[in-house]
Amino acid sequence: MNKWERMSQDSSFRQAYEAREKVLMDEAAKFAYAEQKGIEKGIEKGIEQGKIQLIRGMHKNGMPIEDIAKFTSLNIEEIRNILQA
Incomplete structure (x- = not known):
């Protein structure tokens, strides 16, 4: 019987080994x-940054804030806050 077989038959060794494996898996x-x-957070942040760029681009090209609000589903105050930031 080799060393590994003897150790695997020892219940305390086996329990310690299984506990260690569980810790590693956890x-x-x-x-x-x-x-x-x-x-997920990075994706959300990227979407938010994209929306901000879109709003600024629309405004820069002369789109009224009211129309920007309609297209982005944000209220006018939120649009103004983004444009002022």
Whole structure:
């Protein structure tokens, strides 16, 4: 019987090994979750920045604020805040 077989028959060793494997799997799941949340946040931020650029471009090309509000589904005050920022 080799060393690994003897160790795998030891219940305390096996429990410690399984506990360590669970910790590693839990950590991997946490990192995957955090990565996914980061991606989602980045996408949201990108969409928001795109909307701001669109609003500024529309305004720069002479579109009235009221029309910009209709096209972007934002209210006039939000449009003004974006243009003043």
